[in-house]
Amino acid sequence: MPTGKIIKALSGFYYVLDRKGVISCRGRGVFRNNKTTLLVGDEVIYEKADDLSGYIMEVLPRKNELIRPPISNVDQAILVFSALEPDFSSKLLDRFLVLVESNNIKPIICVTKMDLVKNDTIKEVVEEYRKIGYNVILTSVREEQSLKEIKAFISNKISVFAGQSGVGKSSLLNAINPTLNIETNTISESLGRGKHTTRHVELLNVNDGLVADTPGFSSLDFEEITKEELGDYFIEIKEKSAECRFRGCLHTAEPKCAVKSAVEHGEIAEFRYQHYKEFLDEINERKPRY
Structure with missing residues (x-):
């Protein structure tokens, strides 16, 4: 069966691009049953119904989403x-x-x-x-x-x-x-x-x-990010954290924190560090998921 990339999803139809052009596809019921959401960017295997339409049979592994x-x-x-x-x-x-x-x-x-x-x-x-x-x-x-x-x-x-x-x-x-x-x-x-x-x-x-x-939006939640991971997504904080005295340092109240020292010496921008702390508070206040 042919493969292609979903380039548009609209009103239950998925428009798949392959070497020959674009074909309009529906997703198989199995995707609804196993709660798999088809995404624009997905590499898929599809089956043709005719020259203009078909059905998506399988989603290939994603590198990110x-x-x-x-x-x-x-x-x-x-x-x-x-x-x-x-x-x-x-x-x-x-x-x-x-x-x-x-x-x-x-x-x-x-x-x-x-x-x-x-x-x-x-x-x-x-x-x-x-x-x-x-x-x-x-x-x-x-x-x-x-x-x-x-x-x-x-x-x-x-x-x-x-x-x-x-x-x-x-x-x-x-x-x-x-x-x-x-x-x-x-x-x-x-x-x-x-x-x-x-x-x-x-x-x-x-x-x-x-x-x-993509549709514009004005807020983002950190639902999948833990407090221990947050510092890894601030490049300069991640680099400096290797010099912290304590393993697992969150760079707030811990002594001999290399990140806090870098902020004091102007090596890390104050506004970036403040955002890190605000995001950390947001994660700490997040309701636990059951």
């Missing part, structure tokens, strides 16, 4: 945040980074709407992320050079574009490839955030790569 947005087998996540409208949030960015790092997906930070910025505050903050080792792209749909940078990252990769609503993900993709013609919308003045213009996950062919334009 995200819950929100629901997608699998991602090479990298391009985290799109705006400099203004809505305002840049390093805390929300760190939430996304923790989620992406915990799924072993390479993150790339993209800050849009830089043409609206009147001072260097945003540049100073994102420079901290560059120091940590993250790739950071400062862009505007009006700056061709920054769009070329994004195209280079996209080529021959499966990328997920994710970020807060209204930051300009769809506008950015339209600027990279105008033929996409993805629906865009403006910021709600009353809510201060964008309207959800993307309503489903779909892999789009962009610059010799596949890109997922």
